[in-house]
Amino acid sequence: MALDLDAIYTDLHRHPELSFQETRTAGVIAQRLTELGIEFEEGIGRTGLAAVIRNDDNAAAGERGPVVWLRADMDGLPVEERTGLAYASTARGVDPQGLDVPVMHACGHDMHVTALLGALERLVATTDEWRGTVVAVFQPAEEYGAGSQAMIADGVLDRFPRPDIVLGQHVTPLPAGTIGVRPGTQMAASDGLRVTLLGRGGHGSRPQATIDPVVMAAATVMRLQTVVSRETDPRDVAVVTVGSIHAGLKNNIIPAEAVLELSLRYPDDEARARVLEKVERIVRAEAQASGAEEEPIIKVDHSLPPTINDDEATARLSAAFTRAFGDDKVVDPGMFTGSEDVSWFAREAGVPLVFWFWGGVDPQVYAEAAASGSIERNIPTNHSPFFAPLLQPTLDNGVANLVTAAREFLATR
Numbered sequence: 093m094a095l096d097l098d099a100i101y102t103d104l105h106r107h108p109e110l111s112f113q114e115t116r117t118a119g120v121i122a123q124r125l126t127e128l129g130i131e132f133e134e135g136i137g138r139t140g141l142a143a144v145i146r147n148d149d150n151a152a153a154g155e156r157g158p159v160v161w162l163r164a165d166m167d168g169l170p171v172e173e174r175t176g177l178a179y180a181s182t183a184r185g186v187d188p189q190g191l192d193v194p195v196m197h198a199c200g201h202d203m204h205v206t207a208l209l210g211a212l213e214r215l216v217a218t219t220d221e222w223r224g225t226v227v228a229v230f231q232p233a234e235e236y237g238a239g240s241q242a243m244i245a246d247g248v249l250d251r252f253p254r255p256d257i258v259l260g261q262h263v264t265p266l267p268a269g270t271i272g273v274r275p276g277t278q279m280a281a282s283d284g285l286r287v288t289l290l291g292r293g294g295h296g297s298r299p300q301a302t303i304d305p306v307v308m309a310a311a312t313v314m315r316l317q318t319v320v321s322r323e324t325d326p327r328d329v330a331v332v333t334v335g336s337i338h339a340g341l342k343n344n345i346i347p348a349e350a351v352l353e354l355s356l357r358y359p360d361d362e363a364r365a366r367v368l369e370k371v372e373r374i375v376r377a378e379a380q381a382s383g384a385e386e387e388p389i390i391k392v393d394h395s396l397p398p399t400i401n402d403d404e405a406t407a408r409l410s411a412a413f414t415r416a417f418g419d420d421k422v423v424d425p426g427m428f429t430g431s432e433d434v435s436w437f438a439r440e441a442g443v444p445l446v447f448w449f450w451g452g453v454d455p456q457v458y459a460e461a462a463a464s465g466s467i468e469r470n471i472p473t474n475h476s477p478f479f480a481p482l483l484q485p486t487l488d489n490g491v492a493n494l495v496t497a498a499r500e501f502l503a504t505r
Contacts, residue, residue, distance in 0.1 A: 095124060097210045097487055102179040104202035105480075108168025108195045110185040111233035112242075114139045117166045117205065121230050124209050128216055130228075133251065137242030139166075139232040142252050143212065147219045147226075157224030157503045161255035162211065162494055163434055164204035165234035171196040174477040199474045200263035200452065203481050205230060207261070207490030214495045224502040225253045229437065237284065237394035240436040249441055257405060258438040258445045259497045261490065263481050264425075265471045266451030267458040269489060271413050272425030273448035275406040277359050279399035280329065282431035283368065285354040286393050287312075287375055290386040293348035305350035306339045308382040312352065312375055313337070319370045330367050331357035331429050357429045359398060396431045402444030405501075409446050412500040416492070425449055430474070450493055452481025 100120065109117055118139050125132045125143050132143035148157040172194035173181045183195040197203075212228055229248065233239030266272055289312065291305030313334050324330045332354065339350035356371065358364045372390060379388045413422045428449070438445035451458075453471055461470045472478035481487075 095209060095213050097206050098483060100124065100209065101202055101206040101483065101487055104205060105197050106179050106181055108181050108183055108197040108202065110170065110187060110195055111167040111236040111239065112138050113185060114166045114232050121205060121209065128213055130212060130216065136248050137232060137239060137246045140239065140243045141230040142248055143228040144252055145212065145215055145226040147222065148224055158256045158501055159225045159227065159253045160498050160501050161227045161229060161258045161437060162208055162498060163229040163231055163258065163260040163437065164208040165201045165231045165239065166205055167201060167233055167235050168195045169198045169235055169475060170194065171198040171475065171477050175480040177480055196477065198476060198479050199235070200481055201234065203263045203452065203487060203490060206487060207494060210491035211494035211498065214491065215498060221505055222499055222502040223505055226498055227252050227255065234433055237396045237433045240433040244436060244440050255441050255443050257443055257501050260434045260447045261493055262449050263452040263486060263490065264449040265453050265473050266449060267453055267455040268451045268482055268486050269421055269455065270451035271417065271422050271448055271493060273406060273410055273422065274424045275401050275403040277398045277427050278401045278447055279432050280357040280359055280427065280429045281364055281398040282396045283356045284393040285356065286391045287352040287354060288389040289350045289379060290384060290388060291348055292385065294346050296344035296346055299346060302346045303383050303385065304346050305348065308378060308384065309337055309339060309350035309352060311382070312378040315374045315378055316371065319367060323370055328363060329359045329427065329429060330363060332367065332371065357431060359427065396433050397435055397439065399432045399435045399447050401446050405444040405446050409497055409500055412496055416496045450490055452486040454482050
């Protein structure tokens with residue numbers, strides 16, 4: 093019986109799970125892999141799975157066929173869904189700080205998982221047409237930037253056939269039917285920083301007896317905006333975002349500390365060093381300007397390398413996509429300042445990576461927004477509470493993309 097991909101997708105969308113908590117999601121994947129008769133292991137890197145289709149009759153004779161890895165991420169985000177869909181999420185979860193939070197598939201990972209299951213179904217059905225080995229990696233905790241390394245630390249590269257190439261895709265606000273791929277840096281490197289500003293707490297009526305970390309934090313946030321606007325060449329790429337501020341519990345208490353969470357983005361290691369130096373200088377200088385008696389604590393929560401597509405493999409895959417879907421469907425989307433941890437698999441294995449984007453927006457809706465200059469305002473992007481790919485043809489396109497990519501690098505019978 094064929095997989096009902098629409099039903100799988102809507103079920104996953106209704107039941108998102110936070111990073112490293114994807115137990116139900118893993119169970120759904122395991123059930124479908126069992127139905128397809130595909131060998132797999134669960135619990136890799138805590139909640140990850142890896143499946144393998146071995147279709148290499150000549151391996152015993154020493155003629156090993158290609159090994160292609162296909163990767164999809166599984167985790168949701170602490171976002172309250174506002175799409176109004178009939179299958180919208182009302183799920184809640186507990187975040188790493190122990191807080192009860194809403195959970196939503198606001199980045200399309202439910203689409204990634206479903207498309208990979210559909211691609212495996214097609215590859216199993218056509219084993220008489222190709223030769224080699226396909227490894228499907230269902231990765232947890234991409235949103236923490238930690239899932240791929242957790243799977244690697246748990247031996248996924250040793251427990252499964254090592255790749256000759258790693259392939260992956262991400263749904264994005266492009267018109268459905270569009271594939272965005274480019275050689276070189278496809279996505280930026282990033283660091284997540286946790287900055288603790290240490291003041292001296294006290295009564296809100298006697299600010300002169302305190303060192304107010306809320307004011308310190310406010311000054312720091314405003315000064316950090318100058319890293320890009322005044323200290324970075326306009327021709328260069330850099331992003332400094334303060335995504336979270338936590339300080340205080342009551343209006344008449346000046347707290348003892350404030351915590352800032354930063355997201356930094358850059359295209360390469362040189363830019364990373366420059367931005368990190370500027371951020372640290374500003375944080376320490378604003379603390380000193382506020383009269384802080386203790387140095388701020390700056391901790392890197394995660395660090396991701398740039399997602400770099402191999403030139404030769406990208407050219408080959410772009411040509412395959414063009415043959416399969418038409419020249420007008422394959423575009424260079426430019427470098428995305430978002431970040432990914434998929435490249436760790438290719439880096440650790442020492443093999444090429446190709447990672448591409450595929451569109452999930454109704455083409456007419458996108459064209460109208462483009463004509464009115466309102467794409468940024470009217471087309472929800474990843475991590476928005478309104479983000480939801482058009483179910484079809486986005487899902488079928490995602491399946492076709494993966495099958496086309498896998499078949500390009502597998503041997504033909």
